[in-house]
Amino acid sequence: MHGEIDHILITEEQIKLKCQEIGKQLSEEYDGKFPLAIGVLKGAMPFLSDVIRHTDIHLEMDFMDVSSYGDGTRSTGEVKIVKDLNTKVEGRDLIIVEDIIDSGLTLSYLVDLFKYRKARSIKIVTLLDKPSGRSAAIQADIIGFEVPDEFVVGYGLDYAERYRNLPYIGVLKPEIYSE
Ligand SMILES: O=P(O)(O)OC[C@H]1O[C@H](OP(=O)(O)OP(=O)(O)O)[C@H](O)[C@@H]1O
Numbered sequence: 001m002h003g004e005i006d007h008i009l010i011t012e013e014q015i016k017l018k019c020q021e022i023g024k025q026l027s028e029e030y031d032g033k034f035p036l037a038i039g040v041l042k043g044a045m046p047f048l049s050d051v052i053r054h055t056d057i058h059l060e061m062d063f064m065d066v067s068s069y070g071d072g073t074r075s076t077g078e079v080k081i082v083k084d085l086n087t088k089v090e091g092r093d094l095i096i097v098e099d100i101i102d103s104g105l106t107l108s109y110l111v112d113l114f115k116y117r118k119a120r121s122i123k124i125v126t127l128l129d130k131p132s133g134r135s136a137a138i139q140a141d142i143i144g145f146e147v148p149d150e151f152v153v154g155y156g157l158d159y160a161e162r163y164r165n166l167p168y169i170g171v172l173k174p175e176i177y178s179e
């Protein structure tokens with residue numbers, strides 16, 4: 001699998017340090033509160049699990065599974081809820097945890113949904129931001145790293161469901177994307 005990577009953009013060590021930093025920041029911002037951290041499956045799973053272990057606050061966790069990329073490298077434009085939350089968000093302070101904001105369609109859909117469901121506050125935390133891909137006006141409150149206009153994989157991010165288990169963020173060799 002590692003042989004299919006063209007180059008690494010963000011190393012395992014850089015991710016580890018960033019998770020510590022973000023966990024500390026969330027602990028300060030939510031001190032004395034009981035936020036609901038929402039992991040957006042499947043991609044955000046490793047990031048959420050690493051960040052929360054660097055927090056020192058009480059928080060609740062839930063997951064929403066949404067999908068819009070299928071097996072390709074471009075958003076279909078249609079955000080499908082594969083699994084909804086089990087928790088009511090009305091009156092809650094939400095921390096939406098994402099692996100990447102690219103077109104912004106997934107997050108703008110979720111933010112609208114959670115506003116409609118009367119969340120008290122909504123904070124967006126994303127490991128990666130790809131501003132060049134944006135078609136919906138959405139911005140994260142906390143961003144780990146900005147990435148260039150390339151389809152990235154690893155640490156939760158997939159291409160056709162593969163590579164989520166890489167410990168770093170990288171770009172595949174061009175021949176893999178076209179296979
Ligand atoms: O800003 P956008 O263009 O909407 O892209 C971001 C979303 O795309 C990916 O999810 P995907 O739909 O591929 O599902 P997955 O997390 O299960 O891979 C990623 O995990 C984000 O949720």
Ligand code: HPA
Nearest residue numbers: 102150151152153157158
């Ligand atoms: O660059 C990306 N890689 C993997 N999944 C994604 N979903 C949106 N953008 C990306």
